[in-house]
Amino acid sequence: MTDPSSAMATMARTAPKLAELTEQVLFGDVWCRPGLSQRDRSLATVSALVALYRLEQLPFHLHRALDNGVTPDELSELVTHLAFYAGWPCAASATTLLATALAER
Incomplete structure (x- = not known):
């Protein structure tokens, strides 16, 4: 898994405002x-x-889901359910x- 702190550090160097909004608005408010x-x-x-095929962000959020009490x-x-709505390749x-x-884990 990509280390979230490393990903945020890269974002902060490359797009500091995006990193700020991610930290303060997305994770700090939303x-x-x-x-x-x-x-x-x-x-x-x-x-x-999964539905939008945003695979780069998915590992972080799978771990976050597990941390938030979603079971394996x-x-x-x-x-499996999304295979029928988002498509087989996405699933x-x-x-x-x-x-x-x-x-x-």
């Missing part, structure tokens, strides 16, 4: 709003990343990244 739990936000985020079985079921690629994330 992810902390009371309308959804962190667990639910993780499910929504992983679903969007739930992530597996989510990816197949997500399965590979999920297997890697689980092996890293």
Whole structure:
């Protein structure tokens, strides 16, 4: 898995305002709003990343989902479900990244 602190350091050097917005607005505000739990936000985020085939961001959010209480079985079921809505290639690629994330834990 890409070290999140390393990714943020790279972002801060390359696009400092984007890093600031990511830290303060996205993770400091949006992810902390009371309308959804962190667990639910993780499910929504992983679903969007799989469906949009945003594989570079997916490993970080798979780990975050696990940290937020989503179980490996739930992530597996989510990816299986998304195969029918996002497409087989999206789900197949997500399965590979999920297997890697689980092996890293």
